[in-house]
Amino acid sequence: MSILVPTNMNEVAEKLNEDKNRGIETTEEIVIKQAVLDNAQDILNGALEGPYWKVKWRKEDESLVIYDIMNQEVGTVSATENSFSKNFKDNPATVIRSLDDQIQKIVKNA
Template identity: 35%
Template sequence: MQNLIPGDMLEVNQKLKWELDNGQTADEESVINDAVLAGVQYYTDEALEGHYWTVKWNTNHDAIDLYGMAGKVVGAIKPISANLADDFRKDSQGLFIRIEKEVAVIVRNN
């Protein structure tokens, strides 16, 4: 459960319960944000066939930046609504499909 990347709200609630039961500080928003960040890293690693780039929340925590081998931002995953957590709540599968496609474009262009 610890390494689970929640793919929908049911899994978010399961992971949240697990984290709280294991003494961690978490809420729904943090579990979703961690899931989205982990999803972007997963699709980046898949596109590059290895862990060569790093993904991090930007300074304003409103998009996820992708950092290339030189440590410079090469692209970003931005929300289509207020924030990525809301995008997840509205359509988690659609969000991950969009992330996968956007990461592929960023990788191809860099």
């Protein structure tokens, strides 16, 4: 079974193990940062009912920028404190809720 997007630390550990078994060198930090980015993109896709906008790092592990279909910046999403990876390690559900709240506001205001 492949975990598409880790949403908690158990799934991060499973993803690390899966990557190791496939010969992919990675770290917990890299998996968490990718999980934050992928969760944000999934939330955005759900809010727009399709993959019309993109999420990218503005400042890695601290803020994300959202671009619309015309590649124009429409908003930013920031870590609530510290960094996304530290927050994810402490409480992944809170990070995902915060991503969802911030992304929903950007979509509604665009």
